[in-house]
Amino acid sequence: DADVTQTPRNRITKTGKRIMLECSQTKGHDRMYWYRQDPGLGLRLIYYSFDVKDINKGEISDGYSVSRQAQAKFSLSLESAIPNQTALYFCATSDPIAGAQETQYFGPGTRLLVL
Amino acid sequence: GENVEQHPSTLSVQEGDSAVIKCTYSDSASNYFPWYKQELGKRPQLIIDIRSNVGEKKDQRIAVTLNKTAKHFSLHITETQPEDSAVYFCAASNQAGTALIFGKGTTLSVSS
Numbered sequence: 357d358a359d360v361t362q363t364p365r366n367r368i369t370k371t372g373k374r375i376m377l378e379c380s381q382t383k384g385h386d387r388m389y390w391y392r393q394d395p396g397l398g399l400r401l402i403y404y405s406f407d408v409k410d411i412n413k414g415e416i417s418d419g420y421s422v423s424r425q426a427q428a429k430f431s432l433s434l435e436s437a438i439p440n441q442t443a444l445y446f447c448a449t450s451d452p453i454a455g456a457q458e459t460q461y462f463g464p465g466t467r468l469l470v471l
Numbered sequence: 472g473e474n475v476e477q478h479p480s481t482l483s484v485q486e487g488d489s490a491v492i493k494c495t496y497s498d499s500a501s502n503y504f505p506w507y508k509q510e511l512g513k514r515p516q517l518i519i520d521i522r523s524n525v526g527e528k529k530d531q532r533i534a535v536t537l538n539k540t541a542k543h544f545s546l547h548i549t550e551t552q553p554e555d556s557a558v559y560f561c562a563a564s565n566q567a568g569t570a571l572i573f574g575k576g577t578t579l580s581v582s583s
Contacts, residue, residue, distance in 0.1 A: 389570070396480070398560060398575040399515070406569075414570065415472070446514065452568075459505065460571060462514040 359383045360463040362447050368469045369437050377432045377466050379447030387450045388430040389460065390414075390422060392443040399446065405430055437470045444468075473498040473565045477574025484551050486583045494561035494574050495543040503564040504537060504544045505571070510557045518559075519546070551581045 360381045369375050379388065390402040391414075401414030403422040411422060419441060423431045434441055447463040474497040484490050496504075505520035521528045521535045521544065528535050532551075537544040544563075548555055558578050562571040 391573075396575060398477075399573040401570055401572075404570055412569070415572075458503075459517045459520065462516070464514050 360447060360449055360461050362445075362463040362466050364466060365464065366467045368471065370471050371438055373437050375434050375437055375468075377434075377445055377447075377468070379430045379432070379463055381428050381447075381449045381461075381463075383449055383451070383461060384427075385449035385451040385461075386427065387452060388424065389448040389450075390420075390430070390432045391446045391448065392416070392441075393446060393465075394443050402432065434468075434470075437468075439470045442468060442470045473501065473563065473572045475561060475563050475572045475574045477561050477577060479577060480575065481578045481580070483580045483582065486551060486553060486581055488551055490548045490551050490555070490579055490581075492546045492559055492561070492577045492579070493543060494545070494563075495541075496563040496572075497542070498563070498566050499539075499542065500566040501542075501563040502568070503571075504535070505562050506533075506535060506546050507560045507562065507573075508557045509560065509576075515560060548579075551579075553581050553583050555579060556581045 363378045389404040391399045405424040408424045421433045445466045448460040450460045452458045477494045502523035507515035508518045509515040532549050534547045558576045560576050561574045
């Protein structure tokens with residue numbers, strides 16, 4: 357879905373470095389999410405945001421931080437990367453109707469390798 | 472917190488056979504249950520979803536059934552084709568309706 361984009365698509369970094377993954381969307385959705393995907397563990401929620409003033413922790417937020425710069429932009433930061441943060445990271449958006457959960461639209465993913 | 476269990480983790484079928492993937496959830500307040508398909512190297516994409524006020528939903532070769540009493544829901548794919556080979560994820564909405572909790576995924580392989 358070209359309406360949700362992520363940069364970079366691939367990144368190699370070293371232990372201890374700070375990195376930022378960016379997500380942009382043109383769908384006009386208020387809700388944005390960050391997930392990580394590891395083999396055999398599925399998609400695990402890191403953080404989510406319902407608007408620029410609303411940030412919520414997911415099930416695995418330790419070691420991560422986020423920034424919602426605008427309705428269309430949601431960034432994920434690793435303050436001091438460690439090897440077990442090596443994973444595939446997905447951004448997603450949704451537009452709930454009457455507050456109910458709706459379809460989440462995923463970006464193409466960022467493959468991160470921490471050496 | 473909310474937990475979603477998905478079985479089996481891998482499933483191999485012959486082309487034309489049916490495939491069934493099952494999920495159970497822990498939070499009785501969950502009311503939205505989507506299924507996502509992720510092809511190799513691609514992003515997850517919604518293939519079908521169901522809400523708690525419906526027991527079954529069909530879309531061509533795929534169907535989802537929901538048993539709220541038992542807190543489980545299933546994905547059924549009939550007449551499988553090689554292009555159905557992918558990882559399938561089930562999910563359930565959390566109690567607050569603010570997020571989805573995903574199962575660990577099922578790798579479906581359809582051989583011709």
